[in-house]
Amino acid sequence: MSDEFRKNLMGPEPTLLPAETEVYEQLESGQEPIDLVAKHPTSSLLWAVLADEAWGEGRTIESYAFARVGYHRGLDSLRRNGWRGAGPIPWEHEPNRGFLRALYALGRASAAIGEAEEPERIEKFLNDSDPTAKAAIEG
Numbered sequence: 001m002s003d004e005f006r007k008n009l010m011g012p013e014p015t016l017l018p019a020e021t022e023v024y025e026q027l028e029s030g031q032e033p034i035d036l037v038a039k040h041p042t043s044s045l046l047w048a049v050l051a052d053e054a055w056g057e058g059r060t061i062e063s064y065a066f067a068r069v070g071y072h073r074g075l076d077s078l079r080r081n082g083w084r085g086a087g088p089i090p091w092e093h094e095p096n097r098g099f100l101r102a103l104y105a106l107g108r109a110s111a112a113i114g115e116a117e118e119p120e121r122i123e124k125f126l127n128d129s130d131p132t133a134k135a136a137i138e139g
Helices: 003-010 021-028 033-039 044-056 060-080 094-112 118-129 133-138
Strands: none
Touching: 021 033, 021 044, 033 044, 044 060, 044 094, 060 094, 094 118, 094 133, 118 133
């Protein structure tokens, strides 16, 4: 049997997104996420940070919108990096955290605005991506 056959039986390999070194450096230097997102619109991390900031200020709809953009930008990035709609997206790999945070924020905000099925779907997606992610985000 080929190695490819065995690999498929075990499920997809974890998807590891590339580091956003410039984004990390700019955030660490104190630049505002709202300013950075215009320079780096594909960064799920920046959209997730904006979603968290809006949530913390009680701006639920804005949090939802920021999280939705971060989620979709993250899906685009995952697909560009080999993800085929299933498989691990490990929290321990720091570049994956922006997407996972956006996913979590989308679930939180969608529950707050009363969406019926979205929060459950997102919780399953987050758990399937990495069962430790939710606790890490909430911790």
